[in-house]
Amino acid sequence: MDKKNNLESILEFNKEFVKNKEYEKYNTTKTPDRKMVVVSCMDTRLTELLPQAMSIKNGDAKIIKNAGGVIIHPFGSAMRSILVSIYEFDVKEVYVVAHDECGMCNLNTSNTIQKMLDRGIDEATINTLYNSGIDVSQWLHGFSCIEESLKRSVSIVRNHPLLPKGIHVHGLIINPVTGKLRVFENGND
Numbered sequence: 001m002d003k004k005n006n007l008e009s010i011l012e013f014n015k016e017f018v019k020n021k022e023y024e025k026y027n028t029t030k031t032p033d034r035k036m037v038v039v040s041c042m043d044t045r046l047t048e049l050l051p052q053a054m055s056i057k058n059g060d061a062k063i064i065k066n067a068g069g070v071i072i073h074p075f076g077s078a079m080r081s082i083l084v085s086i087y088e089f090d091v092k093e094v095y096v097v098a099h100d101e102c103g104m105c106n107l108n109t110s111n112t113i114q115k116m117l118d119r120g121i122d123e124a125t126i127n128t129l130y131n132s133g134i135d136v137s138q139w140l141h142g143f144s145c146i147e148e149s150l151k152r153s154v155s156i157v158r159n160h161p162l163l164p165k166g167i168h169v170h171g172l173i174i175n176p177v178t179g180k181l182r183v184f185e186n187g188n189d
């Protein structure tokens with residue numbers, strides 16, 4: 001990296017971006033034209049690959065990202081975003097897109113906790129959290145099998161008490177190198 005830090009480079013680039021009206025080709029509305037929401041992993045390989053491989057352009061879809069591309073809790077932030085997309089932005093289809101070689105698959109959470117301790121987090125904090133019912137290791141845990149995790153995410157959405165009728169929920173798996181998609185759960189069936 002050069003001497004400039006990321007923030008400085010971003011701000012410098014941004015000035016030109018706005019000045020040259022490069023935003024014009026992205027102009028669209030906040031309601032997704034293709035009435036779809038995508039939940040996918042934050043994996044850096046998917047940043048551009050996933051929308052390109054699914055033919056999604058600006059304005060087409062709502063995109064929700066997190067570590068693993070999972071819906072963990074029926075009342076967590078991913079599910080909340082899905083429901084808002086449906087009720088406020090006329091979304092009719094939910095795509096949960098997992099991927100091969102996900103970093104959240106078999107994540108060694110004891111290692112992660114060790115890294116926290118190495119970087120100055122007090123062990124007492126981990127213990128206090130544990131005694132208050134937050135098992136950090138459990139909380140960080142991803143999944144041992146992408147198919148199982150995907151099945152669970154799709155099931156949480158499909159069976160949600162606040163999900164209206166007529167919403168199609170699909171589960172796909174993308175190859176993070178080639179972008180090839182496999183259908184794991186077809187919500188049109």
Ligand SMILES: [Zn+2]
Pocket residue numbers: 041042043067068069099101102103104
């Ligand atoms: Zn991932």
